[in-house]
Amino acid sequence: MIKKISGGVCAPKGFRAYGVHCGIRKNRVKRDLALILSDVRCTAAGVYTTNLVKGAPILVTKAHLADGFAQAVIVNSGNANTCNDNGVEIAEQMCRLVEQHTGVPAADVLVASTGVIGQKLSIDPVAGGMEELVGGLTAEAEGSSAAAEAIMTTDTVRKEAACTFTLGGKTCTIGAIAKGVGMICPNMATLLLFVTTDAAISSEMLQRAISCDVKSSLNMLSVDRDTSTNDTFCILASGLAENEPITEEGHAFAVFCKALHTVTSGLCRLLASDGEGATKLIECTVKGAKTVQDARAAAKAVVCSDLLKAAIFGSDANWGRVLCALGYSGADLDVTKLDVDFRSRAGVVPVCRGGAGVAFSEEDAKRVLSEKEIYIDVGCNEGRGSATAWGCDLTYEYVKINGDYRT
């Protein structure tokens, strides 16, 4: 039984977090520096952007995670520390500052940055903010919220999730914070996602769990098809739930993966809903494809189509754009067998059967598509592959935000 709870990264046993405004963002008083600290050394794993241009913090985090252990995560927003010649040096300095203020060795500190690419990140505001940051660390839910706020860029809401589950009679917890909104088309990871758990699980199995999970969670999410340079998804497991440590595949690992997916897929919906400028969540589920890979390619293409996204913004039941996206998705589909429904809490409108249009009431369609959460259900009628992808509508606001992001 997986139960959703509050508390974010502070929900699992042994984790404290906090976030402060240290001044990286000059034009806006918003928290911009976050720290997640475990009481004990954790097994840990990460997945990162596939972009060849990688943020300097990713290089440092990868090195620090090479041994499969970590104890803290420091993150700043407002500057991506990417495409700067001193980037690695600054990212390492951030880890050393954590060591100086908490005693956790720099080699057990993970680091991430998000914000503008190609502007040098000064270490001064980070150094100046450390005392307040470490002093504020708390295991209460407020700590997670402050950290979640500190990693936001153009996000309009904090992204937190947590759930409990049981392993061999022990209650375990997984918690997470994330940030998203722009440059979101993760491939192996989302922009920033930090997960904590008190489950006892080896580094190797943690890595296997998240590498598998992203295929049906973060890799199925797109705001704008731009794969960021700084995507990072890290997980820390404190083991304080005292379950029998998970060291191989089997029932316990399956339960853990399911709980993990509850958290990550929930965050995907939240990340899509809060896509830059978005007014609507678009969730596309493809069923009956020849393979899961076909279903994934098809679902992802639909939520990625600018034309479809703009039509959803305008509540226009332009299902031809769904067919078009399915057709160029690369999925192996029989286009004469495709069924498409538009659905929301206001009802369901079947628009296509066997690849051809069916008559529908434009009025009904408008009502269904005027809701905040739009579901596009695609039936392939060929096999058993299914997948869900998340995206958002394309709006004037997206263009506005990104027409003048740096200033």
Added chain:
Amino acid sequence: MIKKISGGVCAPKGFRAYGVHCGIRKNRVKRDLALILSDVRCTAAGVYTTNLVKGAPILVTKAHLADGFAQAVIVNSGNANTCNDNGVEIAEQMCRLVEQHTGVPAADVLVASTGVIGQKLSIDPVAGGMEELVGGLTAEAEGSSAAAEAIMTTDTVRKEAACTFTLGGKTCTIGAIAKGVGMICPNMATLLLFVTTDAAISSEMLQRAISCDVKSSLNMLSVDRDTSTNDTFCILASGLAENEPITEEGHAFAVFCKALHTVTSGLCRLLASDGEGATKLIECTVKGAKTVQDARAAAKAVVCSDLLKAAIFGSDANWGRVLCALGYSGADLDVTKLDVDFRSRAGVVPVCRGGAGVAFSEEDAKRVLSEKEIYIDVGCNEGRGSATAWGCDLTYEYVKINGDYRT
């Protein structure tokens, strides 16, 4: 010596064209039916969309082109005749109407449609418009213009091009009309492009010429990364220029291909400039890549990035987005060697050298990026592969047009 001239598809010897309003579009009195007719049977070739969902006219055109010959092209706008269960029947009826009114066998007629997907196309307005259409056919430039207008959807300007060149002392001409604007990310062809020439050239060499040309012309063009269901690029060669027929590779074929590229690349710029809602042309040239394929992938990724497109709309020199796109393009690049300049007729602003930012005047950058044609020059400093891609900015108007396209 390749010389650009006016006259579009009517510029080469032996071609007449015209366009009329037959009433497929009910809410707007705009020409919506076009015909291109050759005085003689032509060698011909075509390339089509790679989308699995293919417009019915493509199936008919492919069948009619199987023998490498054609004499006429009929095209309607306002309805894509795609995802309709009677689509092929209607497309064949359109060809038979041409036979009835001109005497050209239906099997030598090519057909194309563009507009809304999934609404049945009635043959009635087409049948009703044939007499006026055939009666208006002319070899004057006005014929090409009327046809070019008739294939427009949300296009704001007609797309025509033509040029002359010399083969063995004979003056040859290539002319073309095209339409673009939305659902533009052709893969083997653009939405609709019809090319005529009076050069004598075999069907096989024509096919080779256009299949090769699209790699550096239409396949390098994107308005919204949505590959249409109806992309069609057909070429008809009347042979009336009386040059020694081109039947193999060599000097004459190379000259022909160069002239063809003059026409197609010019139309790519025009198609990108008039992208739905666009206010600016974006032309990205990548030089010094390891291979041509790397250069193409890199250049295309830049002009496809919504984030970069929105930044250009806002005249924001956010070069980090160029680096980001290059990084996820799939091209094999050394990111530490990348140079980037923003350029327009107002000047050049170097923004990145060796993968890291260089200081530049925001004021200068704003002035350069406020122009109508923006050039992004990328230097890879690794090899000799180069390529150019064309796109446009992402604007409020794009969202507006596509939020309510059907009504």
